[in-house]
Amino acid sequence: MTAGDAARRPALHADVRVVRGGSPITAAFDVAPGRPLAIIGPNGAGKSSVLAALAGLLPLAAGTVRIGGRSVDGLPPEHRRIGLVFQDYVLFPHLTVLDNIAFAVRMRASRTTARTAAEPWLDRYGLTALAHRRPGELSGGQAQRVALARALAAEPDVLLLDEPMSALDVEVRAEMRAELASHVREFGGATVLVTHSPADAAALTDSALVLESGRVTQRGTLAELRANPATPYVERLLEASSD
Amino acid sequence: MRRAGASAAAMAAASILLAGCAAPSVGSPEPTTPTTTPATGSAATTLTVFAAASLATVFDELAERFEAEHPGVDVVVNSGGSGALAEQIVQGAPADVFAAAAEAPMQRVMEAGLVAAPVVFATNSLELVVPAGNPAGVTSLEDLEREELRIALCDESVPCGAAGVRLFADAAVKPVPDTLESDVTAVLTKVALGEVDAGVVYRTDVRTAGDAVERVVVPEAASVVSRYPIAPMTDAAEPAIAAEFVQLVTGDAGRTVLEHAGFGAP
Amino acid sequence: MGRRTAEPAARLSWPVAVLAVTALAFLVLPIVGLIARAPWGELPELLVRAPVLEALVLSFGTALGSTAICLVFGVPLATLLARAGGWRALPRRLLRAAVTVPLVLPPVVGGIALLLLLGRRGLVGAPLEAAFGVTVPFTTGAVVIAQVFVALPFLVFAVEGALRSANRRTELAAATLGASRWQVFRFVTLPLVAPGVAAGAVLCFTRALGEFGATITFAGSLPGVTRTLPIASYLAMQSDPDEAVALALLLLAVSLVVLLSLRDRWVPGVRA
Structure with missing residues (x-):
């Protein structure tokens, strides 16, 4: 984009x-x-x-x-x-950072497709190192990045x-x-x-x-x-x- | 009409349950002759009597009488299944007197060295009972062999069931029970509610159920007799008082009350 | 999971520690007594007796069946209960009280109540027998019904707690990301409540396995048909205490195996 x-x-x-x-x-x-x-x-x-x-x-x-x-x-x-x-x-507390961001795509595609689509967002938002953490393990700033990336990955x-x-x-x-x-x-x-x-x-x-x-x-x-x-x-x- | 019948039976069943659960009951706290022992008051001595469930009503009455005659003594009656009571005593429950509905539980306590010389003070026999109106038309022990009938008996591990096994052996009947209950009260409840067509219980229990059940006279029943032994515990806190209570039960006063409740003489 | 940063250990003040240990001892010591009293030497011989195996099979089968029924009906009931938060006070409290009744009712009374409903002269039982010739008491089905009656609240309250913690806003967030109602349930609600459902099912199963009073009153006690392990154990106590202890140990062992095997994967609180 x-x-x-x-x-x-x-x-x-x-x-x-x-x-x-x-x-x-x-x-x-x-x-x-x-x-x-x-x-x-x-x-x-x-x-x-x-x-x-x-x-x-x-x-x-x-x-x-x-x-x-x-x-x-x-x-x-x-x-x-x-x-x-x-x-x-x-x-989503039960999903990793990666799967939170992949959520919107996952609703209309396979898990693999959704995760692949989420990768660039991780990179762009500096979240790659946190990809497999769960929300409970994030700082406020990190959670905000995930929330924004999750919303925008849906291409609204x-x-x-x-x-x-x-x-x-x-x-x-x-x-x-x-x-x-x-x-x-x-x-x-x-x-x-x-x-x-x-x-x-x-x-x-x-x-x-x-x-x-x-x-x-x-x-x-x-x-x-x-x-x-x-x-x-x-x-x-x-x-x-x-x- | 039908609803009224069912709820009357339910009331009867509830009262049976309540009677079964009434123990432990503490006798009248108020000695009838309070002037004789002014200082010691009521808190002096407690006599704990472990009695078979079928004895609960009788022993409550005798306990009251005993307290009246022995100011300062509190009699506490703990009633339950004879086998369970025997097990509790062997495990160290603090009893002063034990009265069982069969000789086997007393034997167990004797083997543990906790009673010396039990005396048989009453007998009981079995009866065939049916719900009010006898809907299945039960007339004899042979009817208990009918597959289509609902039959409740005591399990042979409890005294009423063991007596039942002897009764059926004597009468050469092979009953087809739908349930083998853990005590006589449970059998009586199910008969009173009309859930079973017939059950076998102690003669003395029939009186508790009132109008909800009917007796069916079976001649064979008289030959199978359960013997009720009683004994003071060797480690009773007040051996003299325990012995006196046993004397009351085995004496004339006890005889009268027991007979009134339907128990036979030893 | 090991990668959580270690929080400074929250140390208990000594009164809390003393009371907690006392409570634990209160729960554990009777079991110690049971184990100490157990006739270990004769245990293998006691446990392979036909009546014991019969009771074991019956108990397992009925407890599994009643757990399945509790899941099918209990999860929707828990959902209703969780959503009842917005109701007026009276109906909300009545609903909660109705679900709580089996917890406070002595199980024997519950059994009588079931007889008055489903017995041969019961409100539903009498028409049932008249119409189809079906009688419920004294059947294995009656054992399951009695178990469902006493165990259902355990499942419902566990699941309701989980549903409440699965925030409604989490579901709304999923909707804004394109999830349909079904997808919201499948990808958000279900995974969030699954640990609670599993914990509820385990509680429900163990309660059903240990059920005694309602069963013996409503279903009776016939070997192989309605005599479950707890009833067999109680009856054995009348004549053969060793066998009763052996049966109790069997119940205990089964419950422990179930609880321990499910602990890590399902019971909430383990996961971050």
Whole structure:
């Protein structure tokens, strides 16, 4: 896969309404390939629910999800071609690193084919030495690499990242941010990142959307948000993080 | 109608089970003549009696009487299968008196040197019992040879089963049992529930089951008699009290209570 | 697996150690008594007696059969129980209580209950006999039914525990990677719960093998048909304690062999 692929990858169009714990969450946005969108917001704003709705893990109360010209909101998760990296990675504890990454291909091909297809991912993510370890034996940074490689090895059209840094120690965060940004660039498809950290968002993109209490309160580039915060939350958040 | 019958039988079965499980039962804690021994009170002496399951009711009554006559003595009756009780005693269970439903278990305890001179104090004989209404029309021991009937007997390793083997030998009958139970109570339960068409139990047990079972008179049964021996343990904590309890059981008072329960004279 | 980095040994404080050793002694010493009391010299002769072999074959056959039945019905029941977390409190607790009943009920009472249901005058047994001429008590089938009744909760609770630990989100992650429902079950759920299922089956088998009260009450005790090893052992205790001890040792040996042979491969907690 090269950066040239990005041009042929589809865009994501989302206009979703879901109900979680009795309260509605509404968000509409478009994400172009190669230009990730960061969904920023406080805890409990409904960010993860939006991702779950896109991936098909949470039913839509109303709205639509389209990838390129293809409507996927009626499809089960396994047919959407949407990769999701969970906040706590949710690796398969009974499978080795190699078989975790080979999982998606294994669903439609033999074990040998799947493992062969997974080899280059091990190499690219620096996981070759860990190929036969189980998730329980990995550090946080290693687990994150496996989770990302596992999602991307499925060759999804869209990549969703749910708080990818929150499970990591502070010391390794900066390093992992750069690494993640490089992998996401390499992927080149439509990418949505959920975070409450402006620094994490900035590492991957400058396009942002703010979700508060289930509603979109502002959208624009990070610079625009900082220059012109629409809510006290945005103002505080970007103030605190500004250098 | 049918449901009512079944649940009545179930109640009877439950009461049989409860009677079987009632031991160990402690006699009345309240001496009837409390004034005679003011200081020593009730905590002074405990007499532990190991008695065959079929004796449980009788011995509870006798224990109460003994306590009334001996203020300060607590009688504890531990009842169970005679063989199992004998094994417990040989393994060192603390008994003061042992009363068995057959002579073999007593023999085992005697061989271990734990009793000296057992005395036979009662006899029992077997009876053929059927569920209320006698649904299979059982009239004699020969009916136990009918393949299509459900028959419950005691296993020959327990006294009631050993007596049964003698009875069938005397009567020249070859029964076809569906189950060989570990004690008489289990046979009686299955008859009371109507799960079997006939069973062989002790005469004294029939009374426990009440209306749920009926007796079928078999003349041969009178000839096969189980003899119940009793003896104080040689290592009893209070040999004098143990001997007195044995005297109560073998004496006139004991005779009356035993006869009332259906036991025969030795 | 040896490559796990050695964690600093978690040392027990002495009160914990003392209590733990006491508990262990409490479990093991009666067995020591049994072994010490065993008539080792006559053991070979005692164990090849026809009634003993008959009881052994019957016990093994019925315990294997009831374990198979428990697996077929118990795994779905465990799934139901694990998913009941989202139910209202009352039905959820009733379900759990229903599965727990055989654990708290004295097995003899369980046997009576089975008679009242499946006996000749039972709720189901009476129509069954009227319609098909089938009676259940005093058959080898009744032994299996009694064993299933007492052993099923062991399997259900073991599997339920495993299902709970197999996080629902792990299954969702598999779905986002293209796994169909069947593939999720085949490649994720099943391998994650397999150790729990195996451990539950082993517990279930050993419980069935040792079952006594419900069996003798519901199925009776006829050599070769319903007299299993525990019943044979109990009866032998009445007349021939040596044979009873020999039978008990046989039961013990069988259980130990089963538990030890399965330990490393299946019982959870060994694997990283």
